[in-house]
Amino acid sequence: MEMEMLILYVLILFSSLYYVFGMLIGTNNGSCRLRRGTKNEHEVHQLPPGSTGWPIIGEGLAFLMTAKRGAPENFIAERRIKYSQNKSSSCKVFTTSLLRESVAVLCSAAGNKFLFSNENKLVKSWWPDNIDTIFPTSEKTNSADASIRLRKVLSPFLSPDSLRKHLGIMDTVAKHHLDVFWSHQKQVKVLSLTKKYTFVLVCKIFLNVEDPQVIAKLEEPMQHIAAGFISLPINLPGTTFNRAIRSAKQVKKEIEEIVRQRRIDLDQHASPGDENSRHHKADLLSKLLMGTYSDGQPIKDTDISNELNGLFIAAYDNVFITLCSIIMYLSEYPQVYDAVLKEQMEIADSKAHGELLCLEDIQKMKYLWSVACEVLRLEPPNPGTFREAISDFVYEGYLIPKGMKLYWSVFSTHKNPDYFLDPEKFDPSRFEGGGPAPYSYVPFGGGPRMCPGREYARFTMLVFLHNLVTRFKWEKVFPDEKMVMNPFPLPTKGLPVRLYPHHPSSSSSL
Numbered sequence: 209m210e211m212e213m214l215i216l217y218v219l220i221l222f223s224s225l226y227y228v229f230g231m232l233i234g235t236n237n238g239s240c241r242l243r244r245g246t247k248n249e250h251e252v253h254q255l256p257p258g259s260t261g262w263p264i265i266g267e268g269l270a271f272l273m274t275a276k277r278g279a280p281e282n283f284i285a286e287r288r289i290k291y292s293q294n295k296s297s298s299c300k301v302f303t304t305s306l307l308r309e310s311v312a313v314l315c316s317a318a319g320n321k322f323l324f325s326n327e328n329k330l331v332k333s334w335w336p337d338n339i340d341t342i343f344p345t346s347e348k349t350n351s352a353d354a355s356i357r358l359r360k361v362l363s364p365f366l367s368p369d370s371l372r373k374h375l376g377i378m379d380t381v382a383k384h385h386l387d388v389f390w391s392h393q394k395q396v397k398v399l400s401l402t403k404k405y406t407f408v409l410v411c412k413i414f415l416n417v418e419d420p421q422v423i424a425k426l427e428e429p430m431q432h433i434a435a436g437f438i439s440l441p442i443n444l445p446g447t448t449f450n451r452a453i454r455s456a457k458q459v460k461k462e463i464e465e466i467v468r469q470r471r472i473d474l475d476q477h478a479s480p481g482d483e484n485s486r487h488h489k490a491d492l493l494s495k496l497l498m499g500t501y502s503d504g505q506p507i508k509d510t511d512i513s514n515e516l517n518g519l520f521i522a523a524y525d526n527v528f529i530t531l532c533s534i535i536m537y538l539s540e541y542p543q544v545y546d547a548v549l550k551e552q553m554e555i556a557d558s559k560a561h562g563e564l565l566c567l568e569d570i571q572k573m574k575y576l577w578s579v580a581c582e583v584l585r586l587e588p589p590n591p592g593t594f595r596e597a598i599s600d601f602v603y604e605g606y607l608i609p610k611g612m613k614l615y616w617s618v619f620s621t622h623k624n625p626d627y628f629l630d631p632e633k634f635d636p637s638r639f640e641g642g643g644p645a646p647y648s649y650v651p652f653g654g655g656p657r658m659c660p661g662r663e664y665a666r667f668t669m670l671v672f673l674h675n676l677v678t679r680f681k682w683e684k685v686f687p688d689e690k691m692v693m694n695p696f697p698l699p700t701k702g703l704p705v706r707l708y709p710h711h712p713s714s715s716s717s718l
């Protein structure tokens with residue numbers, strides 16, 4: 209970290225000199241109000257208003273600093289005010305410079321709708337260079353083709369109908385996790401335990417892997433990958449970026465080995481009556497190994513490893529971060545906790561001794577899901593993604609030239625009083641009745657690229673929270689501990705909590 213700070217200072221110094229020099233000789237006016245002709249010679253549109261910021265680092269530092277100060281929404285809110293033409297018409301799009309790219313930020317529910325409904329028409333998905341280096345292009349769902357193929361294979365597995373078959377496993381894993389790591393403890397660190405639960409479950413459901421040694425080999429490097437997504441792209445030993453690249457390679461190698469071994473197992477136990485083969489068939493890996501693409505071609509093992517690699521990251525980080533945030537909010541709002549407890553106890557009381565949760569129980573967890581939705585509004589683990597313009601087009605009167613990057617962010621709407629009254633207030637009742645206005649609440653994105661894992665996330669989180677709430681109440685050890693974006697919303701001290709079991713034994717009824 210120290211080394212990165214040193215490099216950052218050198219970059220800032222270099223940028224400052226470059227900036228001052230540019231101003232002196234008049235080559236850099238710090239603005240990107242360029243004019244550019246469209247196909248129609250008479251029609252001239254400007255790029256959206258904005259600033260390119262400092263050379264090399266652009267406005268990246270300002271973006272990171274607002275997040276580190278705990279108010280990532282300010283980056284957009286400040287610019288929306290700055291670039292509004294007048295008080296009555298707020299700015300719908302502005303230009304900034306992030307990750308060495310000129311980026312148009314669309315900042316309204318209409319902007320979200322525009323991007324989500326123009327996928328592969330005017331825009332396509334784009335990944336920043338950092339992610340491209342950590343997961344080389346061939347390994348991501350970057351192209352429209354790859355994304356569509358992945359969707360077709362994944363959708364049946366991640367649908368509520370298929371996931372209901374895994375509810376028993378989710379419930380068993382949650383109960384076992386609480387028995388081992390929470391029961392008989394006076395105090396626990398929530399962040400590390402939600403990580404553990406989420407990872408063990410992903411390994412079980414995606415790969416049918418339970419061996420703690422294999423899990424540990426995957427889990428350790430997994431900790432370092434996401435941090436590289438927005439770190440300085442300096443690939444030198446000791447940097448965050450370098451560690452992320454090495455960790456991604458290590459995870460990929462481990463997954464490739466698991467895929468190779470499972471292929472052998474499945475081939476050896478191919479007969480339909482074979483117990484071993486039946487045992488494996490429910491997990492995602494087996495489904496992928498036995499599946500075909502829509503043209504009937506079997507899915508290649510390398511494609512399977514690549515898909516699993518990306519899915520692991522998506523499923524792991526987003527879920528443990530959200531779970532940790534929900535647990536924090538439940539400790540800060542005792543009335544909300546009490547209402548959740550009441551709802552969950554009714555479900556628990558309706559079950560026979562040892563009976564596992566089923567889909568009907570999940571459907572009854574309406575208030576708990578409203579709480580989760582409100583936490584996802586305030587502390588979204590994935591604040592937005594990028595697109596790239598496929599051709600020149602005009603948006604809100606401004607030119608978006610082919611190749612320009614576009615960014616949608618949950619913070620344009622989630623914390624905007626135009627869409628959410630008193631946006632800072634934690635109020636799960638917003639999700640009762642009709643819920644938020646269309647395209648204003650977008651923690652899972654939208655359109656053809658909307659998160660395919662949202663049902664998996666809903667099921668795993670609700671199952672875990674049901675078990676947690678019906679067994680414990682908790683209070684923060686550090687009452688003023690906050691969530692800080694680094695680069696995702698995480699509690700500054702790992703969220704240690706004191707546990708108060710409802711029953712002295714507090715072990716599961718299994």
Ligand code: HEM
Nearest residue numbers: 355522523526530590593651652653654657659661664665
């Ligand atoms: C609370 C949990 C989660 C949140 C908030 C979340 C959020 C998101 C968001 C915002 C996107 C980008 C959508 C877009 O660009 O329009 C996304 C994409 C994606 N998510 Fe999730 N996600 C979560 C959990 C999961 C899980 C559990 C999985 C896997 C089981 C998953 C798999 C994916 C994949 C594969 C993509 C890329 C889709 C594509 O590019 O076509 N996510 N997610």
